[in-house]
Amino acid sequence: xxxxxxxxxxxxxxxxxxxxxxxxxxxxxxxxxxxxxxxxxxxxxxxxxxxxxxxxxxxxxxxxxxxxxxxxxxxxxxxxxxxxxxxxxxxxxxxxxxxxxxxxxxxxxxxxxxxxxxxxxxxxxxxxxxxxxxxxxxxxxxxxxxxxxxxxxxxxxxxxxxxxxxxxxxxxxxxxxxxxxxxxxxxxxxxxxxxxxxxxxxxxxxxxxxxxxxxxxxxxxxxxxxxxxxxxxxxxxxxxxxxxxxxxxxxxxxxxxxxxxxxxxxxxxxxxxxxxxxxxxxxxxxxxxxxxxxxxxxxxxxxxxxxxxxxxxxxxxx
Numbered sequence: 366x367x368x369x370x371x372x373x374x375x376x377x378x379x380x381x382x383x384x385x386x387x388x389x390x391x392x393x394x395x396x397x398x399x400x401x402x403x404x405x406x407x408x409x410x411x412x413x414x415x416x417x418x419x420x421x422x423x424x425x426x427x428x429x430x431x432x433x434x435x436x437x438x439x440x441x442x443x444x445x446x447x448x449x450x451x452x453x454x455x456x457x458x459x460x461x462x463x464x465x466x467x468x469x470x471x472x473x474x475x476x477x478x479x480x481x482x483x484x485x486x487x488x489x490x491x492x493x494x495x496x497x498x499x500x501x502x503x504x505x506x507x508x509x510x511x512x513x514x515x516x517x518x519x520x521x522x523x524x525x526x527x528x529x530x531x532x533x534x535x536x537x538x539x540x541x542x543x544x545x546x547x548x549x550x551x552x553x554x555x556x557x558x559x560x561x562x563x564x565x566x567x568x569x570x571x572x573x574x575x576x577x578x579x580x581x582x583x584x585x586x587x588x589x590x591x592x593x594x595x596x597x598x599x600x601x602x603x604x605x606x607x608x609x610x611x612x613x614x615x616x617x618x619x620x621x622x623x624x625x626x627x628x629x630x631x632x633x634x635x636x637x638x639x640x641x642x643x644x645x646x647x648x649x650x651x652x653x654x655x656x657x658x659x660x661x662x663x664x665x666x667x668x669x670x671x672x673x674x675x676x677x678x679x680x681x682x683x
Contacts, residue, residue, distance in 0.1 A: 367683070368478035369665040370417045375408055377665050381417070384474065386482040391429035393440065393483060395662075397501040398422045398476040400672040400679045402530065402588045403611055404469070408669070411613035412470055419475035419681075420444045420468040423491060423500035432485040439491040441503040442483045443638060444468040460635055477665060479683050489638045492646050501680060502652040503641045505532055509539040510644070511636025512607055516582060520544040523579065527596045528586035529556040529566075531655055531678050532609060536584055537564050538650045550576060550599075556677065559654050569595070580604060590614050602626040607633050656680060 368381035386392045399421035407414050422442070426435040447454050447462035454462050468483060469475020491500045509532065518524060522545045526537045529551025537549040538561050549566045551557050557566040567576060578599055585596035586609040593608065593616050600606050606628055623630060644650045657676035660668035662683050672679040 366479035367662050368417045368474075369419070369662065369669075369681075370415075370474075371407060372415050375418075375666060375669060377663065381478060384480055384482045386428060386430075389431050389484050389486070390482045391426045391432065391435060391440075391485045391488060392480055393422075393424040393442075394427050394480055395419075395422055395424045395476050395478060395683045396439070397497045398681045398683075399501045399505070400668060400681065401505065402532070405669070405673050406588075406611065406613045407470070408673075409613040411611065414470055416469070417474035417476075417478050417481065418469050419477035419481075420470060421501055421504045422476035422481075423497045423503075424476070424481075426488070427480070429485050432488075435485060435488060435490075439497075439500065440488040441491060441500055441638065441642075442468070442489065443487040443507075443635070444470070444504065445635060446473060446484055446487065477662065477681055479662070489642060492642070495642075495645055498656065498680070499645050499652055502535070502655075502678070503638055503645065504635075506535050506539070506641040506644065506650060506652070507636035507638045508532065508609070508634065509536040509636065510640045511633050512536065512584060513539065513543070513640075514637065515631055515633055516605055516607060518543045518545050518582065520546075522546065522581045524548070524582045524584070525550055525576070525580040525596075525599050526584045526586060527551075527569075527592060527599065528584075528588065528610075529553050529560075530586065530588055532588075533584075533586040534559055534561075534655055534677070535650070535652070536586055536609070537561070539644070540584070542644075542649060548576075553675070559677065561651050561654075582607065585610055588612060590616050593618060597622065597628070600628060602628070605629045605631065607631045609633050652678075
């Protein structure tokens, strides 16, 4: 089969070995895969991963011995493949299983191939009302929804989303549903223009519109090593700082100011798929304006070049 894999160099292979599903897994044919900033960071050394890239997908189940009703269904899937037996799993914290593999990120080949495998317990059927182009956003949209699982946001709260990339734009849409006083802050007018209707945007580099340190909650989604410091400068004493970025590299960080100002620091990663699917199905989230390119899998190397150049969402079609 065809696959995009990384072994220190990103390569396209037409004769990559076909995966063989275990009894509890499904064999899935990729329909669309999305290139995430994490995929780009893997090429720079993040997590030391080697194998087939990709964790954002919509696919069709072609084999599922443990769940035959899934065969022929369009699905999306959670990416943390947990053991189910360890103390972490027994307390229900599956996403942090110390023995987990992570689709296209840690110990498990990903979705940028004709076929891949994933445990059937991690799969979610895609409603017929959603297009493939919408469904491929479920995984990053779930990550945006996770913030509402971790932080209670009220209409009176002043909230800043820092970062105008793919994830920042999705987060802004999700938080906008709370009715909070929301601002999306970024450095790229072209990207800020993609924000959904009704979301206030601010250019971080505009000296005529300085941003003060008075936000109750700041979401750092810049994907940059400088993002934490910038986000810290915007949150009020006693406020909440949510970190979403993952990248390869060290971050300059002064914990003293966090202690002195009693800032609550929250790491936020993967999230619940059901709310993400519901938001898309209700038409509450618009994802199509975030698509900057669609390439056949054979042109995956070119697609990665575009994704790394500052594009928003780039898709791969098999």
